[in-house]
Amino acid sequence: MKAIVHTRYGGPEVLSLGEAPLPKTGEDEILVKVHASSVTTADWRMRAAAFPPALWLPGRLMTGLFRPRHAIPGGEFAGRVVETGRAVRRFKPGDSVFGFSGHGANAEFLAIREDACVAPSPASLSFAEAAALPFGGLAALVFLRDFARVSPGQDVLVVGATGGVGSYAVQIARALGARVTAVCSAANGWLARDLGAEDVIDYHTESPLDRPRRYDVVFDTVGAMNVPASRAILKPGGLFLPLNFSLPEIYHALRGRMFGGPRVHIGVNADRAEDLETLAEMVWNGQLRPVIDRIYPLQDVPDAHAYVQRRHRKGAVVITTATGAAPAALPSEGVMPGLVAEPVPHGICLQV
Structure with a gap:
């Protein structure tokens, strides 16, 4: 199968289109034909080993010393199940799914456990739109709903409100x-207001x-x-x-818990299928829609990394x-940067 591969850390130039073995499907795994994936901030940081100084060693231990x-990079994906292991019960061949695998999604096929972060795709979304949801949507959902426990009537400031996480944080x-x-x-600003600010x-x-103005929650994305x-x-x-x-935020979070004072929460969201299902339900209810900036073909993943960086x-x-x-997610030829193209009711595509 075709896949983006890299064997060393560095700039976008370390990524290249190559051939990789077709993933083997374990008895509790599904094999997904990937129709769309993505490039996120996490992807370029892991490619470049660009971690904060205090977290450099833990980051390298996680991604490879x-x-x-x-x-094969890439975490978000959407596609169709083509094979299931004999113990799989949640999915069957032909099902449309989306999810977050952490790695391996910038390829034609991906094997993932059925109990991992994968769920049926929202029926109203194209594959490209479904692949745009997991990374930013999961982070925004868990940080605001679970960590901050945002409630009706509160005032929330979202810093970076039109980025990969911020565009979902505003809506959620x-x-x-x-x-x-x-x-x-x-x-x-027009996009932030259109999303609900x-x-x-x-x-x-x-x-x-x-x-x-003062706020109940300041979410800096x-x-x-x-x-x-x-x-x-x-x-x-x-x-x-x-x-x-990094260290200053960790210090203030620990100090606040031990001695009181300003509240700072440090956390990392878990990637769970039930949260994906919540995102899908919000899409169905008209509370959430994907936001896509650009769409690249697989061979242009290095260019996508350079853009995201x-x-x-x-x-x-x-x-x-x-x-x-x-194809339904691509704006018609000649759409100018910054204009909205809405090929389906739930999605926004800004530029290709």
């Missing part, structure tokens, strides 16, 4: 009943600290805010929730793996 432990916070203020560029702060010209800054804009008892963290994407960057994987 001297070279990548997994040769709104679905949980919160009033959302988005921090993004003025150029993306009541107010937008252009980080080029203004800071949340310049405003008198891009690492742009520190603990002291969050204190100035949080209500009494409010929570600072950084998606990316610039850290200015809007929503997901999707990789189409199979021929004709998701």
Whole structure:
């Protein structure tokens, strides 16, 4: 099968299209023909071993100390089941599925355990749209619903509100009943409002600290805010929730738990099938829709990595793996960057 492979850490140039063995399906696994996958912030960080200094060694131990432990990158995927192990009960050949595998998705086929982070795809979505959901959607759901316990009437500030996680955080916070203020560029303000933000702060010209408004939760999805800054804009008892963290955030989180004071929560979301099913239900209820910035063919994954690494994407960057994987998700030829193309009711595709 065709797959993107890399055998060393480095820039996008270490990635190349090659041949890899077809995955063998274990008795509790399904074999998925991957129609669409993605490139996320986590993907480029693992490719480059770009971890915060304090987390460099744990990161390398996780991904491979001297070279990548997994040769095929890519975590998000959507496709169709083509084979099942003899012990599989949840799925059958022909089922459309989506999920998060952690690695191996930038390929034509993927084997994954049936009890892993995989679920039936929302029927209303194309493969490209389904593949755009798991990484950002799962992080936003768990951080806001479980870690922050966002409730109706609360004020939530989302920093990086149109990125790979932020675009879902705005929608999920709104679905949980919160009033959302988005921090993004003025150029993306229309998107943040379209996703449900009541107010937008252009980080080029203004800071949340310049405003008198205070928040119950500050969810920083891009690492742009520190603990002291969050204190100035949080209500009494409010929570600072950084998606990316290093030693200062860890220190403040532990100090707050031991001695009281400003609340900081450090966590990593688990990837669970039941949370994927929640995302699918939210799509069905009209509370959540995928946001796709660009779509690349499999052979152009290095270009997709270079684009994502610039850290200015809007929503997901999707990789189409199979021929004709998701033509409905592609905007018509000539759509200008920044304009919305809505090929299906639930999706937004911004640019190819």
